Amino acid sequence: MTHRDDDRVSFAQPQRKNVVQPALLVSLHDVTPAHAARLARAEQLLSALGVSEVAYLYVPDFHGRAPAHRDPAFAAWCRSARPFRVQWFLHGYYHLERREPRGAVSGRRSSAIGHWLARTFLTDGEGEFLSVSGRDLQDRLESGIASLTATTGSAPEGFVPPAWLSNADLIPALERLGVRFTENHFQVVDLRARRAVAAPVITWASRSAGRRTSSRLLAAAERRLWTRHPLVRVALHPGDFDHPHLVDSIARTIDALRANRRVIGYAGWQA
Numbered sequence: 273m274t275h276r277d278d279d280r281v282s283f284a285q286p287q288r289k290n291v292v293q294p295a296l297l298v299s300l301h302d303v304t305p306a307h308a309a310r311l312a313r314a315e316q317l318l319s320a321l322g323v324s325e326v327a328y329l330y331v332p333d334f335h336g337r338a339p340a341h342r343d344p345a346f347a348a349w350c351r352s353a354r355p356f357r358v359q360w361f362l363h364g365y366y367h368l369e370r371r372e373p374r375g376a377v378s379g380r381r382s383s384a385i386g387h388w389l390a391r392t393f394l395t396d397g398e399g400e401f402l403s404v405s406g407r408d409l410q411d412r413l414e415s416g417i418a419s420l421t422a423t424t425g426s427a428p429e430g431f432v433p434p435a436w437l438s439n440a441d442l443i444p445a446l447e448r449l450g451v452r453f454t455e456n457h458f459q460v461v462d463l464r465a466r467r468a469v470a471a472p473v474i475t476w477a478s479r480s481a482g483r484r485t486s487s488r489l490l491a492a493a494e495r496r497l498w499t500r501h502p503l504v505r506v507a508l509h510p511g512d513f514d515h516p517h518l519v520d521s522i523a524r525t526i527d528a529l530r531a532n533r534r535v536i537g538y539a540g541w542q543a
């Protein structure tokens with residue numbers, strides 16, 4: 273699986289023991305002009321299901337060939353009215369890991385190998401923020417925030433690294449830039465409140481028939497397994513909407529989860 277222990281964020285204070293109504297966070301990944309037609313299909317489904325809040329994960333320049341901030345039609349689409357509330361999150365910059373020159377990989381050898389394994393087998397080369405650090409990380413985040421703000425008309429409420437892969441420099445950089453929310457494979461993190469909460473995520477893989485079948489089976493198991501979990505995430509990707517069986521699995525999953533939980537925004541789980 274894609275889980276790595278070092279992803280987890282912990283803050284010094286103990287978790288509060290509030291009993292809250294079980295909740296569901298819905299996000300739409302890879303919001304870019306490159307996926308405009310698929311995103312329209314995703315919105316049709318979300319509207320039909322009556323979902324009240326969705327986080328849109330904006331990619332400023334998908335694979336270096338879709339600069340969203342230079343696309344007036346896309347900006348108009350981003351700002352258009354929807355039957356649900358949208359929270360805009362930044363989601364990488366290129367959503368593609370740029371290969372470093374040979375010999376440029378820094379850090380311990382074991383960590384370099386771990387990163388290579390993660391980026392090769394877990395992300396199909398899309399772990400953009402896995403190895404970006406220091407000034408480069410700060411610059412890329414600042415450029416992304418500027419792009420999102422120009423396109424949508426408001427600053428990002430959060431940042432989610434592509435494939436949920438990042439490194440230890442990300443949290444301090446987000447804190448410096450005043451970005452409130454982030455998440456990893458295991459948790460949702462509120463940097464303003466300095467709280468991290470466990471939140472399993474259900475997602476679908478669309479790249480091959482085998483992955484599509486296994487992700488449908490997994491989603492059916494997970495939506496039962498996590499019935500009692502206080503906070504569950506559902507993460508949708510544009511590629512899901514090319515496959516009617518996946519769309520059906522998404523609809524069933526969101527419906528099943530909503531049987532005992534409400535859809536919230538990222539600030540809602542503090543309640």
Ligand SMILES: [Zn+2]
Nearest residue numbers: 301302434435
């Ligand atoms: Zn993504």
